[in-house]
Amino acid sequence: MSRSVLMQGNEACVEGALAAGMRFFAGYPITPSTEIAEACAVRLPQVGGVFIQMEDEIAGLAAVIGASVAGKKAMTATSGPGFSLKQENIGYASLAEIPCVIVDVQRCGPSTGMPTSPAQGDLMQARWGTHGDHPVIAVSPSGVQEVYSLAIRCFNLSEKYRTPVIFLMDEIVGHMREGIVIPDPDSYEVINRPLSGVSGINKTCFHVDPGEWVPRMAPFGDGERYNITGLIHDESGFPTNDHDTARKLMERLFQKISCNYDDIVQVENDMMEDAEIAVVCFGGTARAAKEAIREARSHGIRAGMFRPVTVWPFPEKELRGWIPQLKKIIMAEHNAGQMLREVQRVTEGRLPISFIGKIDGTLIRPDEILQKINEANNEKMQ
Numbered sequence: 350m351s352r353s354v355l356m357q358g359n360e361a362c363v364e365g366a367l368a369a370g371m372r373f374f375a376g377y378p379i380t381p382s383t384e385i386a387e388a389c390a391v392r393l394p395q396v397g398g399v400f401i402q403m404e405d406e407i408a409g410l411a412a413v414i415g416a417s418v419a420g421k422k423a424m425t426a427t428s429g430p431g432f433s434l435k436q437e438n439i440g441y442a443s444l445a446e447i448p449c450v451i452v453d454v455q456r457c458g459p460s461t462g463m464p465t466s467p468a469q470g471d472l473m474q475a476r477w478g479t480h481g482d483h484p485v486i487a488v489s490p491s492g493v494q495e496v497y498s499l500a501i502r503c504f505n506l507s508e509k510y511r512t513p514v515i516f517l518m519d520e521i522v523g524h525m526r527e528g529i530v531i532p533d534p535d536s537y538e539v540i541n542r543p544l545s546g547v548s549g550i551n552k553t554c555f556h557v558d559p560g561e562w563v564p565r566m567a568p569f570g571d572g573e574r575y576n577i578t579g580l581i582h583d584e585s586g587f588p589t590n591d592h593d594t595a596r597k598l599m600e601r602l603f604q605k606i607s608c609n610y611d612d613i614v615q616v617e618n619d620m621m622e623d624a625e626i627a628v629v630c631f632g633g634t635a636r637a638a639k640e641a642i643r644e645a646r647s648h649g650i651r652a653g654m655f656r657p658v659t660v661w662p663f664p665e666k667e668l669r670g671w672i673p674q675l676k677k678i679i680m681a682e683h684n685a686g687q688m689l690r691e692v693q694r695v696t697e698g699r700l701p702i703s704f705i706g707k708i709d710g711t712l713i714r715p716d717e718i719l720q721k722i723n724e725a726n727n728e729k730m731q
Contacts, residue, residue, distance in 0.1 A: 350533055351530050351532050351533050351536070352530070352531050353528060353529070353530050353531075354528070354530075354531055355526060355527070355528050355529075356493055356497075356526065356527070356528075357384060357493070357523075357524065357525065357526050358490075358492075358493045358518065358522040358523045358524065358525050358527075359381075359384035359385045359388065359454065359518075359523045359524070360384060361493045361494075361496040361497040361500070361529060362385055362426070362452060362496050362500050362516070362518065362523075363385055363388040363389055363392055363500075364388075364392075364497060364500075364531065365496060365497040365498065365499070365500025365501050366422075366424050366450065366500045366501075366504065367392060367393075367398075368497075368500075368501055368534065368537070368539075369500060369501040369503075369504035369539055370422045370504065370539055370541070371398070371422045371423065371424050371450070371504060372393065372396065372397065372398035372399065372421050372422060372423075373393075373398060373412075373413065373417075373421040373423040373424070374386070374389035374393060374398070374399075374400050374401070374423070374424050374426075375400075375402075375403050375408070375409045375410075375412035375413050375416070375423070375425055376389075376402065376403065376406075376409040376425040376426050376427065377402065377403055377404075377405055377406050377427070377431060378402070379406070379427055379430065380428065380456065380465055381428060381454050381456055381464065381465060381520040381523050381524055382426045382427055382428050382452060382453075382454035382518075384523070385426035385452060385454070386400075386402065386426060389424075389426075390402075398421075399416075399421075405434070406427055406432075406434035406435055407434050407435065407437070407438065409425045409427070409431075409435070410425050410438040410439070410442075410449070410451065411438055412425075413425045413449045413451075414438060414441065414442055414445075414449060417442075417447050417448050417449045418447055418568065418577065419568050419569050419570060420567075420568025420569070420570070420571065422448070422504055422508070423449050423450075424449065424450040424451075424452065424504075425449070425450075425451055425452070426451075426452035426454065427451070427452070427454075428453065428454050428456045429453070429455060429456055429458045429459075429462070429470065429471050429474075430458070430461055432453045432471055432474060432475075432478070433474065433478070435451060436474075436478040436479040437479065437480075439451065439479045439513050440479035440480060440481060440483060440579075441579045442512075442513040443479070443484065443485075443512060443602070444483070444581075444602070445578065445579060446511040446512065446555070446563070446564060446602075447511070447513070447577075448504075448507040448508050448511050448512065448513070448542055449513050450500075450503045450504055450507055450513070450514050450515075450516055451513055451514070451515050451516065452515075452518060453471055453475065453515060453516070453517055453518065454518045454519065454520060454523040455467075455468050455469055455470060455471045455517065455519040455520065455632075456468055456519075456520050457470070457520075457708070457709075457710040458470055463710040465520070466520065466710030467519055467520040467633065467683055467710065467711075467712060468519065468520070468683045468684060468708070468710065469631070469632055469633075469634065469682050469683040469684050469687070470683070470684040470685075470687070470708070471517065472517070472660060472682075472684065472687040472688055473687045475487040475515045475517050475660070475661060476661045482599065482603075483602070484512065484602055484603050484607075485515065485606075485661045485662075486506055486507075486510070486512060486513075486514045486515070486606065486613060486659070486662070487514070487515040487516075487517045487659070487660050487661040488502065488503055488506075488514065488515070488516055488517065488615075488658060488659055489518070489519075489631045489658065489659075489660045490516075490518060490522055490632065490658075491522065491617075491631075491632055491633060491634075491635040491636065491656065492525070492527060492636070493522070493525055493526070493529050494527065494529040494530065495658075496518065496522060497529060497531070498532075498537070499516070499658070500516065501537055501539070503516045504539075504540075505538065505539065505540040506613060508540050508541055508542040509540050509542070509563070510563055510605050510606065510609065510613075511542055511543070511564065511605075512605070512606070515661075517632065517660060518632070519632045519633045519683065520633075521632070521634075521636070521683075522632060522633045525633070543563055543564075543565045544565055544567050545566055545573060547567065547573045548572045548573060549572070549573070549574060550574045550575070551566075551573050551575045552575075552584070552585045553584045553585065554566050554575035554576075554584070554585065554586050555582065555583070555584045555586055557601065562601055562604055562605030562608065563605055581594070581595045581598060581599075582598070583598075606662060607662070610662060610666070613659055613662065614659045614662055614664045614666075614667070615658040615664075616655065616656060616657055616659070616664045616667045617635070617654070617655075617656040617658055618653065618654075618655060618656075619639060619642065619653060619654040619656070620642055620646065620652065620653040620654065621653035621655060621671060622653075623651055623653075623674075624651050624652060624653030624671070624674070624675065625651045625652075625674065625675060625676045625677075625729065626645075626651065626652045626653070626675070626676060626677050626678075626679065626722055627652070627653050627654070627655050627671060627675050627677075627678050627679070628641065628642060628652065628653070628654045628655070628678075628679045628680075628681055628718060629654075629655050629656070629657075629668070629678055629679070629680050629681070629692055630656055630680070630681045631656055631657050631658075631660055631682065631688060632683075633683075634681050634682055634683055634713055635654065635656050637681070637714055637715045637717075637718055638654045638656075638681055638715075638718055639654060641715040641716075641718035641719040641722060644715065644719050645719060645722045645723070645726075650722060650723070650726045652722050652726075655667075655668060655671060657688075660688070663695070665691075665694075665695045668692070668695050668696075669695060672696060672699055676700070676725070676729045677700060677701050677702070677703065677725040677728070677729065678692060678696065678700050678701075678702045678703070679702070679704075679705065679721045679722060679725060680692055680703070680704045680705070680706075681704075681705045681706070681713055681718055681721075683706065683707050683708075683712075683713065684706055684708060685706055685708050686704055686706055689702070689704050689706075703721050703724070703725060705717060705718060
C-alpha cells in the first residue's frame with residue numbers, strides 16, 4: 350500500500366535502495382552525502398542488512414565489491430573527493446562484472462572545495478574517472494520522488510548487466526525535502542542478477558552464449574568455485590595475454606551497454622513538442638529550467654527542456670531527434686561546461702548554443718535561464 354511522506358533526497362536514496370533489495374552498505378561519511386550513511390546505519394539492521402563504516406573511501410567500495418560477490422545487493426555513497434578515491438575499484442568492478450551502486454552527491458570543488466554548496470562538476474569523472482577503456486552507466490535525479498524511483502532503477506540496471514552503476518546526485522537534490530509517495534512494492538519491478546546452476550569448479554564462469562552479453566555466476570559460498578581477477582581474463586576467470594581473448598572480452602563489456610541502449614537510456618522532455626528553444630540540463634538544475642520555460646511560455650516563447658536522466662551513455666539519439674525543429678540550445682549546468690561538450694559533439698555545429706554555468710557554489714536561478722531564453726528569442730526574430 351502506498352503512503353505519502355516528507356523526505357530528504359538522501360533519505361529517499363536509502364529507502365529506494367532498500368526497496369530494490371540493498372542489504373549491505375559500506376562507506377565513509379562525507380558531506381553532502383553523510384545522511385545516506387546515517388540512514389543506512391539505522392535502516393539496514395531493521396531489515397536484516399549490514400552497515401559498515403570503513404576506514405576510508407577506497408575500503409568502502411572494496412567492501413561493497415566483496416559483499417556483492419557474496420550475493421548481496423550492495424551500495425556505497427560519497428561526494429567528489431571520495432568519488433576520486435573510488436575510481437580504481439570502479440574499474441575493477443567493471444572488468445570483473447560485479448554489480449554495485451556508487452552514489453555521488455556532488456559538491457563544489459575541486460579538492461575539498463565547498464562541502465555544503467551545490468555543483469555538478471563530477472559528470473566527466475563519472476564517465477572517464479577510472480583508467481582504461483570501460484563502459485559506464487550513470488543516472489541523475491532532479492527531485493526527491495525521482496531519487497526513490499531511480500535508486501531502484503540503478504540497482505536493476507546493475508544487476509541486469511552485472512556492472513557498477515553511478516547514481517550521480519547533487520547537493521541540491523540530496524538536501525532537498527519534498528513530499529513524495531512511497532509506492533506499493535507490487536507496483537515496481539525488482540531485477541536480480543543472472544545466476545548459474547553450476548556446482549563445484551566452473552572453468553567457464555565468464556562464458557556467454559551467442560546473442561547474450563552477461564555471464565551467469567553464483568555467489569561465492571553457494572557451491573560454485575571460480576576465479577575473479579582485475580586482469581584481462583579468459584572464460585575461466587584466470588589472467589591471459591592472448592590478444593584475441595582480450596579483444597573479445599572488451600568488446601562484450603562495451604556491447605552489453607551499447608546493444609541495450611534503448612533499455613538503459615532515459616530522458617525527460619518537457620514542452621519539447623513544438624519547442625524552438627531547448628534548455629538542456631540535468632539533475633537539480635532542472636528545477637530552475639522548468640520554472641524558466643513556463644515563464645517563457647506565458648509570454649508566447651516556444652521553449653522546452655531536454656533533460657538526460659541517464660547521463661551516461663549520453664542520450665545522443667534522443668537529442669539528435671529534436672535538432673531539426675530547434676533554432677537554439679541553452680545549456681545550463683552547475684560546472685564550467687562538461688555536458689556542454691557532449692551537446693556540442695552531438696549537434697555538430699548545426700545549432701547555436703548558449704551556455705550558463707556556475708562554479709562558485711551558488712544556484713542558477715530561473716530568471717538567469719529566462720534571460721538567455723529571451724535573448725535567443727530576440728535573435729530568432731531578427
